[in-house]
Amino acid sequence: MSDAPIEIGYIQQLEAEVKNLKRLLEINNVLNTILLKPTANIDALLGYLMNAAATLTSSQSASVILWREDLDALVIAATTTDATNLIGRVVPLDSIAGTIFKDQKVVQVDDATTDPRHYEGIDQTNKFVTRSLLGVPLIARDKVIGVLEVINKHTLPWTIEDIRNLSVLAGEAAIAIEVGQLVMALQKANAELAELDNLKNDFIAIASHELRTPLGIIMGYASFLQEEDDASVSEQASKVMESAMQLRRIIDAMINLRYLKQKTESLQREPIPLGAIMDDLKHDTLAVTSSRTHQLEFVMDDVESRIFVDRTRLLMALNNILNNAVIYTPAGNKITVTGRFHPETNEAVISIQDTGIGIEQDQLERIFKEFYQVEDHMVRRYGGLGIGLSIAQAVVHAHHGRIWAESDGLGKGATFFVALPLAELDEQD
């Protein structure tokens, strides 16, 4: 190795290089920060890129020109000049930018005024004349998506560093633009979905309330006719009444859908012995199952200890689960409801175990989704709307609890668990 002293010029060159790399790193960090914001904004991203490109290459201005699939054209997406009416302008494919895009190559022009490819449409709108230009293709995952251009270098000529810096920036920019576009498309799709969801909820709320009133009148007349001396009239009125009750249960479930939006603050919680909740549940269930004669068993070790819950809402949740157990379990089979305190997890756990049709492994989470039913709508053997479990889940989550289902598969029965935290009860005492 030579022990000749290192030249001062070489050190300065290295220092400049390090400074440059630091700047590129900084740009990369800012781009990532913009992208990672929940409100990722492609305009902010492009604006930052433009300024970085112009500063790095000591140029007067910069622009990003992107290929728009929908328009089948190259379009100006951002520029550092204040000529905002340039945004959205189509750039011809035989222009300098068009050439960079088509050939996927760097193009450097020292005197644009004599270059026949120069697109004068831009200068007419801009407040300055394009004299010199350096452009690189924007390539994301092997696909050219546009062009990054810097215009009018303060002191010509364009250097190797300019080309290298702009190319590095273009590499970063291409990926950032692609991710930014994806994020924005996702945000748009999410907003549209949320709007549709609101429309659906509004529709359900209005429709269910509107259905309730005429149904009330039908039930009123039916109950009146049930009292008739004529046996055939009272018998038919009873059939009307039975169907109307069924319809009312469906409408009530639809109205209860709003509990899906249930917030913890709107709960009316009080300390209640778990035994009292189990008694209420037993009472409600016996009213529904009397005709189907299931073997119902309620098991509890500790009836006195209390849980801190909204009694009405929790019972609604548990009733939904228990009604399902009744529906999906053949008459005569066993259903066991167990209430237990689990000091190790500081929870009260209520489980509802049936011996019915069972649930396949891949359905165990999906069944909690709004309107989801395992059986296809067209071939369904059971009634229902597919919202009972989603309501139960919303209520349990509003209590900061957990809800889940377990099953060994089809024909092997299912067990639903509701776990409620006890810590909040202690806070109340």
Ligand code: ADP
């Ligand atoms: P619904 O019972 O009105 O269809 P739910 O939200 O209460 O709506 O239940 C969603 C789906 O989960 C049901 O359609 C059924 O396919 C399945 N499911 C719920 N409970 C049970 C159960 N105990 N055994 C088997 N499948 C069940």
